[in-house]
Amino acid sequence: MRSSAIAVSGLRKAYGDKVVLDGIDFDVAAGSVFSLLGPNGAGKTTTVNVLTTLMKADAGTVRVAGYDVAAETRQVRGAIGVTGQFAAVDELLTGRENLQLMADLKRVRDGGRLVTGLLERFDLAGSADKQASTYSGGMRRKLDLAMTLVGSPQVIFLDEPTTGLDPRSRRTMWGIVRELVAEGATIFLTTQYLEEADQLADRIAVLNQGRLVAQGTPEELKGQIPGTHVRFRFADLAGLDAAARVLLEATRDDEELTLSVPGDGGTRSVRALLDRLDAHGLDAEEFSVQRPDLDDVFLALTDQPAGVQNTSKEAIAQ
Incomplete structure (x- = not known):
C-alpha cells in the first residue's frame, strides 16, 4: 500500500x-x-x-x-x-537562461548539466538560446x-x-x-x-x-451515472419498425434509424438482445455500447447546489 x-x-x-x-x-x-x-x-x-x-x-x-x-x-x-x-x-531571457536562473535560485549542484538535460528532455534544445518571447x-x-x-x-x-x-x-x-x-x-x-x-x-x-x-x-x-445503453442502427425504416416491435424497451430515432436499449452493456445482455433480434430474422447494420463519460459525471454532480448534493448511485439515478 x-x-x-x-x-x-x-x-x-x-x-x-x-x-x-x-x-x-x-x-x-x-x-x-x-x-x-x-x-x-x-x-x-x-x-x-x-x-x-x-x-x-x-x-x-x-x-x-x-x-x-x-x-x-x-x-x-x-x-x-x-x-x-x-x-x-521570463520572456526577456532565453530558455536556457530561465532554467539556469531556477537552478541558481535552488542552488543546484552542476546546474549546467541539469539545464542541458531538461532542454533535451522537453525538446527545447534547438530553441535554447532564443528569447522565450519567441x-x-x-x-x-x-x-x-x-x-x-x-x-x-x-x-x-x-x-x-x-x-x-x-x-x-x-x-x-x-x-x-x-x-x-x-x-x-x-x-x-x-x-x-x-x-x-x-x-x-x-x-x-x-x-x-x-x-x-x-x-x-x-x-x-x-x-455512478446511469445511461449505459446498446445502440442498434438499421438499414431502413422497415427494419427499424420491425425491431422496435421486438425491443419494446428501446428508444427510437427515426432520422438516424437507431434504437437505444438501456442496460449494463455487458456481454450477456448484448448477446441476449442480439438473440431476440435473430429470433425474428432481424439484423442490425451495426451496434455499439454507449457508456457515460466524465462529461456526464461532471454535469450530474455539479448541476445543483452542493448543499443538497447526493452522489450515491441511487440518488443520481433518480
Whole structure:
C-alpha cells in the first residue's frame, strides 16, 4: 500500500462571508496522479494555493510530502514544484537562461548539466538560446514545466497546465506527465479538460461550491451515472419498425434509424438482445455500447447546489 503524498482533513477557507472551501478531505497516494475537477469558482485554485503554502487555511490540517503546510512551510516548499495556470517564464531571457536562473535560485549542484538535460528532455534544445518571447504557447508551457522540475520535486502541482494548447501540444504534455509518474513523482492536477483527467488520473475528486461531492477512479465515477445503453442502427425504416416491435424497451430515432436499449452493456445482455433480434430474422447494420463519460459525471454532480448534493448511485439515478 502506497504512502500518502498529500493528506487533507477538514480544510476550510473563507473570504469574509463567502465560504470557498467547506471542510474538504482527501488523500493522494505517492507516485500517482490525482485530479481535482470542478466548475469555475468551485475552489480548485484556492485548494492549490493552500497546499503550496501560498495561502493559509482557516481550519483543517494539510500535509504535503509528510510536512505540515502551516508549521513546516520551508520543508514543504523544498519538496514541491508548481506550474500555475499561466506560464511563469521570463520572456526577456532565453530558455536556457530561465532554467539556469531556477537552478541558481535552488542552488543546484552542476546546474549546467541539469539545464542541458531538461532542454533535451522537453525538446527545447534547438530553441535554447532564443528569447522565450519567441516561443509558441506549447513551448512556453514545456519550458514552464521544465523549470518546475529543477530540484527534483517529490510532489508537482499542475494547475490547468494545458489550457490554450493545441491537441498535439496537449498530448505531448500528457506524455511528460506519465514519464514523471513512472519516475516516482506525485502529480496534483487541476484541469478544465475532462478527457485529460480521464487519460491521466488514478483518482479524481469533484469539487462543487467548496465541497467535495465525489471521489474515486475515473471508472468508478462513470459507473455512478446511469445511461449505459446498446445502440442498434438499421438499414431502413422497415427494419427499424420491425425491431422496435421486438425491443419494446428501446428508444427510437427515426432520422438516424437507431434504437437505444438501456442496460449494463455487458456481454450477456448484448448477446441476449442480439438473440431476440435473430429470433425474428432481424439484423442490425451495426451496434455499439454507449457508456457515460466524465462529461456526464461532471454535469450530474455539479448541476445543483452542493448543499443538497447526493452522489450515491441511487440518488443520481433518480
